[in-house]
Amino acid sequence: MSVPLLRRLAVPADVSGRRVLASRDGLVVALLFYLLVSGILSALWRAAAGEHGDVAGYSAVALTWYVFTAEAATCAINVRMIEEVGDDIGSGAVAVEMLRPLPVVAVRLAAEVGRCSARLGILLLPGATFAWIVAGPPPSTAATALALPALVLAVAANLCLQHALAGAAFWLRDTRAMWFLYQKLVFILGGMLLPLEVLPGVLRDVAMALPFMTMAYAPARLASGHVEPWLLLVQAGWLVVLAAGAGAVFSAGQRRLQVVGG
Amino acid sequence: MRMPAPSDGDPAIEAAGITKRFGGSGASAGAVDAVHDLTLSVLRGERLAFIGPNGAGKSTSIKILTGILHPTSGTARVLGLVPWQQRRALAARTGTLFGQRSQLWFELSPRQSLRMLGAIYGMDRDRELRRVAELGDLLDAGDLFDQPVRDLSLGQRMRCELAACLLHDPEILFLDEPTIGLDLLAKRRFRELLVTLNEASGTTVFLTSHDVADIEHVAQRVVVISAGRLIYDDSVPAMRRTMLSTKLVDVGLERAGAPLDLDGVTVLASDQTSAQLSVDTSRTSIREVLGRVLDTWSVSDISVVDPPLEQVIAEIYAERRP
Numbered sequence: 001m002s003v004p005l006l007r008r009l010a011v012p013a014d015v016s017g018r019r020v021l022a023s024r025d026g027l028v029v030a031l032l033f034y035l036l037v038s039g040i041l042s043a044l045w046r047a048a049a050g051e052h053g054d055v056a057g058y059s060a061v062a063l064t065w066y067v068f069t070a071e072a073a074t075c076a077i078n079v080r081m082i083e084e085v086g087d088d089i090g091s092g093a094v095a096v097e098m099l100r101p102l103p104v105v106a107v108r109l110a111a112e113v114g115r116c117s118a119r120l121g122i123l124l125l126p127g128a129t130f131a132w133i134v135a136g137p138p139p140s141t142a143a144t145a146l147a148l149p150a151l152v153l154a155v156a157a158n159l160c161l162q163h164a165l166a167g168a169a170f171w172l173r174d175t176r177a178m179w180f181l182y183q184k185l186v187f188i189l190g191g192m193l194l195p196l197e198v199l200p201g202v203l204r205d206v207a208m209a210l211p212f213m214t215m216a217y218a219p220a221r222l223a224s225g226h227v228e229p230w231l232l233l234v235q236a237g238w239l240v241v242l243a244a245g246a247g248a249v250f251s252a253g254q255r256r257l258q259v260v261g262g
Numbered sequence: 263m264r265m266p267a268p269s270d271g272d273p274a275i276e277a278a279g280i281t282k283r284f285g286g287s288g289a290s291a292g293a294v295d296a297v298h299d300l301t302l303s304v305l306r307g308e309r310l311a312f313i314g315p316n317g318a319g320k321s322t323s324i325k326i327l328t329g330i331l332h333p334t335s336g337t338a339r340v341l342g343l344v345p346w347q348q349r350r351a352l353a354a355r356t357g358t359l360f361g362q363r364s365q366l367w368f369e370l371s372p373r374q375s376l377r378m379l380g381a382i383y384g385m386d387r388d389r390e391l392r393r394v395a396e397l398g399d400l401l402d403a404g405d406l407f408d409q410p411v412r413d414l415s416l417g418q419r420m421r422c423e424l425a426a427c428l429l430h431d432p433e434i435l436f437l438d439e440p441t442i443g444l445d446l447l448a449k450r451r452f453r454e455l456l457v458t459l460n461e462a463s464g465t466t467v468f469l470t471s472h473d474v475a476d477i478e479h480v481a482q483r484v485v486v487i488s489a490g491r492l493i494y495d496d497s498v499p500a501m502r503r504t505m506l507s508t509k510l511v512d513v514g515l516e517r518a519g520a521p522l523d524l525d526g527v528t529v530l531a532s533d534q535t536s537a538q539l540s541v542d543t544s545r546t547s548i549r550e551v552l553g554r555v556l557d558t559w560s561v562s563d564i565s566v567v568d569p570p571l572e573q574v575i576a577e578i579y580a581e582r583r584p
Contacts, residue, residue, distance in 0.1 A: 003381070007381070009381075010381075011380070015377055019369060019374070092363075093363060095325070095360075095363070096358075096360060096364070098329075098330055098349065099329075099330065099353050099356075099358045100350075100379075100383070101350045101351070101354040101382065101383060102350070111378075257330070258329075258330065258331055258332045
């Protein structure tokens, strides 16, 4: 059993990613949804900015790239993940996963990272092409280069927080309300619907201090032409905290399951 | 693959005074002992049937012995490890199959699931491929590994589930109601596989079931648990002599016949079209009873079945009564 941990986790990621690429029907629906929502939202923001004006410092072109990037970061993820993971915990299906020699949450996260990375790859090429056609090239090549790793970090942070919240199912019967609330927080405080700079003063400061900003705002801010590498550091920091949080919640939840049953 | 080492005196499982209480602490109202004061030792290479009716505490016991549950009191060592303290280390050396829970990923083929499990168990790629091929041959499941899991019948899926359990060559196989829902042919095949596997590699088999036939065809030793308490622990031949000597014969009749007069045969129910006989095979063999029935009655259908587990347990209690 001398295979290193990361290599062991790379296989669930790889197998899950390939599975996504093989399921064409699901991909077509996800892609159409992504292009439709991004197209409508970016048109709204361009109209708000006007041809030569801006919104909170974002030009019409920057807003278009912002929207397509923020939507890609969130559309790559299964929107019902909290609910589904919660159901697996509530139904006791997770007990089978506890009988494996790796932490349950690590294997689940690895598989989801693989799945979402594959989906992200599928969304990005047509999304970028669409954005280029309607708004022109990305505002900054350097910022775009930073946006790519930021997208991966955004997806990983989102997955970790969703697993941490889904772990509440070890204590609660139903996590559906949590999923509903989480979605809205990512929409608004995560910067999925609008750049955080649009929010009024205190709310903007709060949003910038919360982990949701790593999940859509950070990569979208970079893709909109802002060369701000510190955003990657903030994302990496939050990712470590959220991954540790998800691990701690699952550990505590499994201990609870062991003690009281479920 | 390990050499066979059945019953060489080295315990694979040792449990002493295991109690698991649900629904309250101490002796508070509403608290229920799912398992009460379970003491048990299983030798390496042994095939043990751990049986009891629904709600007897079988699954709870298996969950304690695999580390999913902490006992309320008592101690246990499985392969020298305390299951609830060293669950993941133990998982690397045991395989567990829950008849009503799948460990295959439904959106993947069994081969893809085995690839994932091989990595999770830290197997290098060559060893994993060799083992998958071996298991495909052993379980006659190689052609099933590339079909979507959702397209497999229950019997086919259980063979793939067993492959998933055996991939890392476990020293103990915990099977929780593995034959539940299988048809007769699939059950027979599954039981034969377990015996073959045990004889080929010395894997300890810990099988829970509420099907009496699982005991007779798989196990060397049987432990009966009822209402959380161990009520019987003996070899299968001993149990067969005492508790499993009764068989039930269901007869479909074209018309009612004359009464049978055979030692050890009791007519439990009869009407114009059917009869059910209870046969004490220690007094008259099934072969003799079937011969007499076919000679005497006009038979349209006939079958021999084991008595339900509840009846066996009632007999155990009756035997113990002073």
